[in-house]
Structure formats: C-alpha cells, structure tokens
Amino acid sequence: MQAAGVQWVLSVCEWHGLVGGLVGVWGMTGCVDVLVTCHVQQSLTYSRAFSCCSTLSVMLGRGLVLCLVGTTDMDYTLSQYNSEVFEMLSFQGALNNLVTRLGYPEALLERKDSYDHHYFIRGLVVDKVRGNIIKMDRHKYVKVALHGFRALSKAERETVYDPTESAWNSFAEPNYAVLDTIFSIPDAYLFALLIDYKDAHPGEITQSNIQIYTDVRRSVDLCHRDGWIKEQVAADPSRFIHVDPNLVPMLQRLRRSGRKMFLLTNSLWDYTEVVMTFLYNASEAGRDGGDWKDLFDVIICGSCKPGFLIDKRLSLYRVDVASGQLVNTEGIIYETADEYLAGGKVFQGGNWTHLHQLLNIKTGSQLLYVGDHMYSDILRSKRQLGWRTMLVIPELAHEINVLASNTTQLARIDSLRHQQDMLDDSFECLRGELDRQDNLKTLGATDGSASNGDSGARDSEAPAWNRSDAVKELERLRSELTTVKAAIAKDTEAYHEAFHPVWGQLFKTGLQNSTFAKQVESYACLYTASASNLLQPNRYWRCWPDHLPHDWKFGRQETPAAMGSPKAGGEDGVASAVDL
Ligand SMILES: Nc1nc2c(ncn2[C@@H]2O[C@H](COP(=O)(O)O)[C@@H](O)[C@H]2O)c(=O)[nH]1
Numbered sequence: 001m002q003a004a005g006v007q008w009v010l011s012v013c014e015w016h017g018l019v020g021g022l023v024g025v026w027g028m029t030g031c032v033d034v035l036v037t038c039h040v041q042q043s044l045t046y047s048r049a050f051s052c053c054s055t056l057s058v059m060l061g062r063g064l065v066l067c068l069v070g071t072t073d074m075d076y077t078l079s080q081y082n083s084e085v086f087e088m089l090s091f092q093g094a095l096n097n098l099v100t101r102l103g104y105p106e107a108l109l110e111r112k113d114s115y116d117h118h119y120f121i122r123g124l125v126v127d128k129v130r131g132n133i134i135k136m137d138r139h140k141y142v143k144v145a146l147h148g149f150r151a152l153s154k155a156e157r158e159t160v161y162d163p164t165e166s167a168w169n170s171f172a173e174p175n176y177a178v179l180d181t182i183f184s185i186p187d188a189y190l191f192a193l194l195i196d197y198k199d200a201h202p203g204e205i206t207q208s209n210i211q212i213y214t215d216v217r218r219s220v221d222l223c224h225r226d227g228w229i230k231e232q233v234a235a236d237p238s239r240f241i242h243v244d245p246n247l248v249p250m251l252q253r254l255r256r257s258g259r260k261m262f263l264l265t266n267s268l269w270d271y272t273e274v275v276m277t278f279l280y281n282a283s284e285a286g287r288d289g290g291d292w293k294d295l296f297d298v299i300i301c302g303s304c305k306p307g308f309l310i311d312k313r314l315s316l317y318r319v320d321v322a323s324g325q326l327v328n329t330e331g332i333i334y335e336t337a338d339e340y341l342a343g344g345k346v347f348q349g350g351n352w353t354h355l356h357q358l359l360n361i362k363t364g365s366q367l368l369y370v371g372d373h374m375y376s377d378i379l380r381s382k383r384q385l386g387w388r389t390m391l392v393i394p395e396l397a398h399e400i401n402v403l404a405s406n407t408t409q410l411a412r413i414d415s416l417r418h419q420q421d422m423l424d425d426s427f428e429c430l431r432g433e434l435d436r437q438d439n440l441k442t443l444g445a446t447d448g449s450a451s452n453g454d455s456g457a458r459d460s461e462a463p464a465w466n467r468s469d470a471v472k473e474l475e476r477l478r479s480e481l482t483t484v485k486a487a488i489a490k491d492t493e494a495y496h497e498a499f500h501p502v503w504g505q506l507f508k509t510g511l512q513n514s515t516f517a518k519q520v521e522s523y524a525c526l527y528t529a530s531a532s533n534l535l536q537p538n539r540y541w542r543c544w545p546d547h548l549p550h551d552w553k554f555g556r557q558e559t560p561a562a563m564g565s566p567k568a569g570g571e572d573g574v575a576s577a578v579d580l
C-alpha cells in the first residue's frame, strides 16, 4: 500500500514537472497549475490536510460537484486593501478619538503621521497588563518582546516570561489579545505608542496599561462604526482597494463549475455593495454591465462572526437591496431553499444553521470557507462546524520572496547546525572517555588494581586518549562549539531580519514554527496569498504529508526531493527549511 501510494505521488509530481524550481522548493504540487498562470509571489497555495484534499476529490469523483459549496469572506479576502493608506485611516481616526473623546494628551496628535504599517505583524500577542507585544514559538515560549517600541533584552524577556512563573500561560483574553487579522495591526501600533509616551512622560497618562489597551480598542472600533473609515473608502475605493484581475474570473469559474457560492461578511450591506461593485466593475465582466450579485447564490452581510458560527439564536433578516431596509425572516420554514431565495438572496445576521439550510448541506465538511481572520473565519468555523477552511495570507507573498532569495543563508545555518551536532557528539564522547578513565582510577584506588599493574579486564581497555591530550582536545572542542553557536545565532538573526527587522519570519520564531504557523497548520486546510489562486475550481489539492522530525531521517520516501524540490537533504536549505 505504502509503496503504491508513493509511486502515485511521484508520478503526480512528474506530471507537474513543468513547475521548475520554485514550487519544488516547497514541494507543493497543489500550486503548480496556478503558478503557470499567476505571478509567482501570489501563486503558492498550500494544502495541509489530507481530509480536505480527499473530500474535494471524492466529491468530484462521485459527481457530487454541486455539493461542494464555496463561501467567502469579503474584507482582506476578496478585497485586498492598500494597507499603507487603509490602516492610516484607523490609526489617525483612533488617535483623534483617544485625544478628543478619552482625554489622552494632546501632544500625541503630533504623532499622527508617524504610523508605520510594516512595524507589527499578524500573530503577535499584546500583553495588555505589562504593556508588551510578544512573539512566541509554537510551544508558547516568548522569543521576541517589545515594551512599547523598546526591545526587551533576552535576560529581561526570560525573567518576565519565565515559563515556571507563567505556568504555561494561555496568553489569552482578558489579559492578552492576539493580532488575528490585519485590521488589528493599528491597535498594536497605537498601544505601543501610548505605552512609550507613558514611560517618557511620567504622570501624563495615568491609566493602567490594560485600560490603555481597552481605550485603544474602543477608539479603533469606533472608527469602523461611525463612518470615519467607510465613508472615505466609499468616496474613493481605488485609493484603498487593490484590483486583482483574477478575482472576478475566479468567482465566475467557481460558479460555472456548479458550486454554490456564498458571501459571508461582517461588513454591512451598504459597504459590501460599495466594495463589491468596485471590485466587479474593475473586471471585464463589470465593464460588460453585469451585476456582482450574480456571482453569488446567497449574500450574508453584517454576519457578526464569530457569533454567526457559534450562536444558533442569532436572527436572520432579509435586506431590501433597493432601500437597504431590513425585513424580518425566520429562514426557510415550509418552502425549498430555491423558493425561499426567490424572495431575495441578500441577508443580514443569522447563524450557521440558516446557511446550512439555504445550502441544503448535511455536514460542514461540504463547505469550503475562504477567509483572512484566523479566529473568526478559520479557527471557529473549523473547530465548531468542521468547515473546510482556506486562510488568505497576503503576507505570504513577501515571505516566499524572502525565502526564495535566502536559500544560501539557510543552507549555511543548516550546515553550521550540522557542525554543532558533530562537535557536540565528539565533545560528549571525549567527556565520556575521561569519565570512564576517572572511574577506573577510582576503582583501582579502592581495590588497588590500577596502581599495582594488575592486568585484569579493566587494563585490557587501553585508554584511547592520553589524559592531558584529551583535556586539551576538550578545550578545543568547547571553544569551537562556542564559535559555531555564536555563528548560528548571528546568522539566524540576520536571516530573520531579511523577513522583518523586528519580528523576523512570520511563520518561524528562531528555528521553531511560530504560534501563527501552528494555527495555520492546525486550522487551515489550505492557505494562500490570494483568494484568486482558487482560479482552478476542479483542481485536486494534494496535501503536503505530515512529518515528525524522525520521519525525515528514516523511512520517508516522500522527501522534498520526491515532491519535486531541486535537491534533497540538508545542503540546499530546502530540507532545513522544513526541519526548522
Ligand atoms: N466595529 C468594528 N468593525 C471592524 C473592526 N475591525 C474590522 N472591522 C470591520 O469588520 C468587517 C470585516 O468584514 P469581513 O468581510 O472580513 O468579515 C469590515 O467591515 C471591517 O471594517 C473593529 O475593530 N470594529
């Protein structure tokens, strides 16, 4: 069975051999066809779950194409914002709210142009009580920490986040907040700004750190509600929203393939209409006078995710699209879904039971949800409802570009690690040999055998090392180890800085996967830089097999080389990328 499986995998890889090097680097055959048609940096779509792939293929294999339902989120999924200007709206609006409504020092307004949308990244955690922002590895060890904008030294970090003290802290609400979406990056920046200001101007900000975070959250939240952000986007969408030429064709192809398509967004109807009309009109279909609503069977706005996915009591309203008014509805009661939808397919609110009814699906695994919010779109829908999930990570494009241009550095780190392993082994062997000699001596001293030249069994084990040579060699190994470890630390830091000067690689913390990567792995069946990479609706997304470290060393046939990477093993930096 195993061999046949491998054979099949290999033949699939060969069949997709046109990919060339880049895709092979990560061995993801699932992205091959997409790669050919899209820009490289946007094209890689990764699959992590066997079940997801097999479901897709079984569905198609049984001719049950219509049962596969595609639901997508809108903001930062279909609609990619120009973060630089879009986040500036949140930042400036919230800063203004903090000063004018919540009484923070007016001097803060002088910082209104200081926002740097690159400074914080997704997956970081705000430590509200301490005023810190932290990055952890998948085991929840804190590996990078800022207090405001000041980096904590290793010693400070290890004291503050001593695992014995924090007792495997959950790093969850109410004292911590995870940056689960790009929308929350301005929150982090504002929080750091206020903490910095509080430290630099004692007495001017008297609120506790946790109260500062609450105030920041309220101020940003208000900007999303009171029209500050949405009116400016509506006035000039092209300034804030990127146009992806593949987006509408992708939605059209999915629909034409027989799938039911749904839009499920927390944005209210008026804003959804603005954004989707803009995206649609920017496409060829839009120029032909079509209507974006024709892309979807059902449109649910103001969905209050994650509540939509959890709370069965949330009521559904139908939206009268002409007036924007809401009409009460209980959902489907006597009629079929088609009859019910004939009365209008745009809704507000509701919950997942309404959606499943409208789709006439029995199990969540028939539905693929594409979203960008790790918690509200991906984790909840997967955990609660068993939906298939695809996480859109626009940052992936940058990560992949940097990965691709730093393979030599990674290979060097890998080779240094290998050198460290060898030195460690030699050191331990020699140390053991000296211990053995010491034990023999002690034994000899107690029974008199070593000193009287007794040629018993122990004497036949002639020492492999002269003692003083061994001690010198131990010293040499110790010093070489110190040098190699320092080189690994220096090279790893430089490697991470290539991704981000403060936080390093999004998916890694040091050599381990980051908490963000762990969540991607656990909850996203697929992940991609851009939703439009689903351009091929009938594509079979074969997954990347799971590996524990020992799998790489023994037994696995399906190494990165077998998956199509240019070289196997540790020397090309590819296996080490996976090893990390
Ligand atoms: N009231 C708030 N709304 C927010 C906040 N952050 C984002 N948003 C809005 O949510 C939707 C997201 O829509 P989806 O398509 O991704 O489900 C969008 O309208 C944002 O403006 C917030 O902090 N408070």
Ligand SMILES: [Mg+2]
Residues within 6 Å of the ligand: 073, 074, 075, 076, 077, 371, 372, 373
């Ligand atoms: Mg979204």
